[in-house]
Amino acid sequence: MERQPVLGVPKASRVQPAPADDMPARPRLPLRLMAIGMVILIGSGIVVGVTINPLSQPAAPPKGANALRIAQRAVAVAYVDVKGGVINLSPTTPGRVRSLPVPEGKEVPEGTVLLQLDDDQAQIDLARAELDLEASQVLLTQALELEDQRTRQITGQEAAVKAAIAKETIAQLQSDKADRIKNINGGDEDLKTAKKQVELAAAGVIVERAKLETVRSMNPSLAIRRAKIEVENKKRMIAKAKLAVNDCQIKAPRKGMILRQLINLGELLGPTSPKPALQFCPAGDRIVRAEVEQEYAERVAMGQKAIIQDESTGKGEWSGEVIGVSEWYTGRRDIRLEPMQFNDSRTLEVIIRLDKKGADSLRINQRVRVKLDGAE
Numbered sequence: 001m002e003r004q005p006v007l008g009v010p011k012a013s014r015v016q017p018a019p020a021d022d023m024p025a026r027p028r029l030p031l032r033l034m035a036i037g038m039v040i041l042i043g044s045g046i047v048v049g050v051t052i053n054p055l056s057q058p059a060a061p062p063k064g065a066n067a068l069r070i071a072q073r074a075v076a077v078a079y080v081d082v083k084g085g086v087i088n089l090s091p092t093t094p095g096r097v098r099s100l101p102v103p104e105g106k107e108v109p110e111g112t113v114l115l116q117l118d119d120d121q122a123q124i125d126l127a128r129a130e131l132d133l134e135a136s137q138v139l140l141t142q143a144l145e146l147e148d149q150r151t152r153q154i155t156g157q158e159a160a161v162k163a164a165i166a167k168e169t170i171a172q173l174q175s176d177k178a179d180r181i182k183n184i185n186g187g188d189e190d191l192k193t194a195k196k197q198v199e200l201a202a203a204g205v206i207v208e209r210a211k212l213e214t215v216r217s218m219n220p221s222l223a224i225r226r227a228k229i230e231v232e233n234k235k236r237m238i239a240k241a242k243l244a245v246n247d248c249q250i251k252a253p254r255k256g257m258i259l260r261q262l263i264n265l266g267e268l269l270g271p272t273s274p275k276p277a278l279q280f281c282p283a284g285d286r287i288v289r290a291e292v293e294q295e296y297a298e299r300v301a302m303g304q305k306a307i308i309q310d311e312s313t314g315k316g317e318w319s320g321e322v323i324g325v326s327e328w329y330t331g332r333r334d335i336r337l338e339p340m341q342f343n344d345s346r347t348l349e350v351i352i353r354l355d356k357k358g359a360d361s362l363r364i365n366q367r368v369r370v371k372l373d374g375a376e
Helices: 029-052 064-071 120-185 189-217 220-246 294-299
Strands: 074-082 087-089 095-099 113-117 249-251 256-261 278-282 286-293 305-310 318-325 347-354 367-373
Touching (some): 074 294, 074 347, 113 278, 120 189, 120 220, 286 294, 286 305, 294 347, 305 347
Antiparallel strands (some): 074 286, 074 367, 087 278, 113 249, 256 278, 305 318, 318 347
């Protein structure tokens, strides 16, 4: 049975598939496109690498002094600081925050009260110490008067001894008189009385002399010394009480300003608090602390010129000079999770003094990038 032609297409016009041996070979375009794409990708990677790190892939090898300068250049991440560093301040005694009289960012002279704790108990202890000192000074005054009293007592007692001797002499005279009368009249009553008077007077002399020796043996200097020691002790107690009052305050250790207040009014603070109360920045010239990895440390030397740029934006340009190189390798001073930074590597701290021009525009703890040139 003959097959019917396809509708709308004449039988003669239908295309018959050619035999497999007669079909022409189709071009392999996907393989060629993949090869071209790989070449373009490799070329783009080389261009990007040169753009990101032009020093590592220079367009042309440097020659002469320029090659030496680039070979000795060191690049390090650093941060802006002040000589002596930012100071963390905390009270040395527990207490509740009563006032914060100085706002953040205001420069104040040395000794300015930056924080005041509740000091009622300390003030009471100070008042008691002052009263104790006053009482001790009264006792010292009394002790000092003992010397004059002793002198007067000795003088009086010596007179009493003389009086007792005089009484003894009179009694002896009366006894002798009674003895003479007895020989004349023959009576002995008056003689016995007179002899008893002599004995009584003699005993009186012994008593008064004993009193004199007692007064002379008195040593007011010991009482005076004890009173002086007590006064000195009370003065030290006052000094301790004043120290406790002062410990209820945090004062500016130097001229400078508060960078940050980490506490609030009414908060309970103490020396064991987990965070400092204030972060204080002393006044002074800004410096840059660069931390050069050990691999590049040999390229650093005193007096090197430095170029500083903001690490995040790459903007700005400040100049400086190396004024300090650490004598030891250690970890980073400030351990933070920073991008593209390894905290477990050994570094050499380098101190850079900034030139006056434009240095005030840098802020404390600003992260910067430092380039150090070893030769010109």
